[in-house]
Amino acid sequence: MKIYLRKILLIGLASPILALSGEIGTALKADTLRAEPFADAKTVGSLNKNDSVDILNKKGAWLKVKTKRTTGWVRILSVKRGSASSSSNAKGVLDVASGRAGTGQVVSTTGIRGLSAEDLKSAKFNEDEMKKLESHTLSPSEGQKFASAGGLTATKMAYLKGTK
Amino acid sequence: MKPLAMNKLLIGLFLATDLFATQALALDLGKMLEDAAKDKVEEIKNGGETPPAATPESATSAPASTTSAATPEAAPATAQPEFNWKNPSKEEEIALGREITGSLLGAAPLVKDEALQNYVNQVGRWVANQCERADLPWKFGVIESSDINAFAAPGGYVLITKGLYQKLQNEAQLAGVLGHEIAHVVKKHQLKVLQKQQLLNIGAGKLSDLLGKDDKLAKKVIGSGAEISARSLDKTAEFEADRMGMVLATRAGYDAYGLPDVLQTIGQTNKSDNSVALLFKTHPHPDERLTKLGDSAGSKFDNIKSGKTLENRFYKLN
Numbered sequence: 001m002k003i004y005l006r007k008i009l010l011i012g013l014a015s016p017i018l019a020l021s022g023e024i025g026t027a028l029k030a031d032t033l034r035a036e037p038f039a040d041a042k043t044v045g046s047l048n049k050n051d052s053v054d055i056l057n058k059k060g061a062w063l064k065v066k067t068k069r070t071t072g073w074v075r076i077l078s079v080k081r082g083s084a085s086s087s088s089n090a091k092g093v094l095d096v097a098s099g100r101a102g103t104g105q106v107v108s109t110t111g112i113r114g115l116s117a118e119d120l121k122s123a124k125f126n127e128d129e130m131k132k133l134e135s136h137t138l139s140p141s142e143g144q145k146f147a148s149a150g151g152l153t154a155t156k157m158a159y160l161k162g163t164k
Numbered sequence: 165m166k167p168l169a170m171n172k173l174l175i176g177l178f179l180a181t182d183l184f185a186t187q188a189l190a191l192d193l194g195k196m197l198e199d200a201a202k203d204k205v206e207e208i209k210n211g212g213e214t215p216p217a218a219t220p221e222s223a224t225s226a227p228a229s230t231t232s233a234a235t236p237e238a239a240p241a242t243a244q245p246e247f248n249w250k251n252p253s254k255e256e257e258i259a260l261g262r263e264i265t266g267s268l269l270g271a272a273p274l275v276k277d278e279a280l281q282n283y284v285n286q287v288g289r290w291v292a293n294q295c296e297r298a299d300l301p302w303k304f305g306v307i308e309s310s311d312i313n314a315f316a317a318p319g320g321y322v323l324i325t326k327g328l329y330q331k332l333q334n335e336a337q338l339a340g341v342l343g344h345e346i347a348h349v350v351k352k353h354q355l356k357v358l359q360k361q362q363l364l365n366i367g368a369g370k371l372s373d374l375l376g377k378d379d380k381l382a383k384k385v386i387g388s389g390a391e392i393s394a395r396s397l398d399k400t401a402e403f404e405a406d407r408m409g410m411v412l413a414t415r416a417g418y419d420a421y422g423l424p425d426v427l428q429t430i431g432q433t434n435k436s437d438n439s440v441a442l443l444f445k446t447h448p449h450p451d452e453r454l455t456k457l458g459d460s461a462g463s464k465f466d467n468i469k470s471g472k473t474l475e476n477r478f479y480k481l482n
Binding site: 028029038039060061075076077078080081082115116117119120122123124125126127129130132133134136137138139140142143144146147150151152153154155156157158159160161162163 | 262263265266267268269270271272273274281282285286287289290292293294298301302303304305307309311313321325335393400403404407408410411414415416417418420421424428431432441442445451454455456457458459460461463464465466468469470471472474477
């Protein structure tokens with residue numbers, strides 16, 4: 001019975017309309033809200049950690065968000081998309097369909113499977129698959145060719161420093 | 165007394181006595197050592213066809229007194245060069261990574277889609293061109309698993325699960341994920357774990373003669389190599405790989421926010437979902453990773469001209 005109810009719940013949650021309507025976000029940290037999506041734009045307000053926001057727009061590295069108090073632009077990495085309760089609903093349905101839901105173990109025999117620590121521990125070397133993997137190895141110049149075909153050009157940028 | 169005997173054997177095998185103090189830690193290290201020792205015991209009992217670990221040449225780097233327990237069997241007639249754990253050569257690193265990756269492939273084979281495998285190699289190779297170890301023979305693959313995860317092994321091996329691949333929406337996101345894994349290899353994160361734990365001291369001197377050969381002995385060297393992939397790296401190593409991955413993708417001309425996008429997606433996956441069980445066990449929560457990335461990124465990307473996402477070229481899996 002419990003499993004049956006869960007199925008219904010999961011299928012209900014999987015509605016695409018739900019997933020798309022008015023995206024919600026949560027502030028990962030305190031940050032400044034600005035009038036425009038630029039670092040030197042006028043300050044119009046601030047975000048506190050864990051504030052809920054409505055995400056209105058996205059431009060480059062910036063999100064336009066609406067808080068209870070004001071509307072403004074904030075750096076994309078300061079906001080976590082979705083609310084705490086959102087989850088991968090489609091995946092949940094797949095789990096139910098394949099008999100994986102709620103067991104903590106792979107019970108399906110559908111071919112596609114999980115990869116648990118236990119699986120990895122008991123894994124045996126597979127020479128054939130390794131040969132296949134090796135057969136796809138590309139040279140640096142082949143990578144370059146692929147990049148050019150997509151209009152990608154290399155840019156110089158230093159690695160970022162860590163923070164505490 | 166059995167436990168004592170076991171310990172003595174372990175000391176002989178691993179030459180790393182300080183490891184025992186860590187047995188109570190969360191990592192399964194103690195268990196792994198025990199398992200490895202059991203295997204070794206079996207091997208010795210069966211008069212195994214391979215020489216035991218602590219042969220004279222592999223013992224040269226350790227106090228002689230610790231090796232006596234594990235040398236009842238004959239030592240090989242010819243001395244083999246040791247696997248240089250202090251400073252492995254590129255070839256040794258690749259041989260080690262091949263073992264680990266081959267075991268992973270034993271747990272989950274490649275997705276049977278040549279175009280897909282070629283595509284991830286093209287993206288991965290181009291991102292790897294931007295790193296300090298572009299000289300490695302980088303190899304990328306998508307493996308048949310519904311889990312959401314990606315793996316790197318020493319020497320330039322990177323695998324991503326089909327489950328994670330299917331969450332991606334464009335090439336920049338793929339580049340970000342591969343960049344994160346490439347960073348692990350560049351910084352030798354996994355290799356350092358192995359070195360530190362001296363786990364692979366079983367037959368440490370035996371790996372170098374495996375180069376380029378198909379030899380069962382390799383399995384004795386690292387046991388089930390894939391297991392390393394189930395263990396956690398230092399949190400700081402994950403944050404470092406995030407920072408580097410984001411920069412590597414940016415250097416390659418991609419939109420910088422591919423990796424953060426993927427972290428956002430993973431962050432919205434329910435923790436109780438089986439597909440992220442291992443990922444969440446072995447990595448800091450995506451929220452924490454995003455926060456850390458944001459702290460480090462600051463305004464650093466403000467002057468980078470906008471990169472490409474290339475969703476049109478992205479190879480879609482049904």
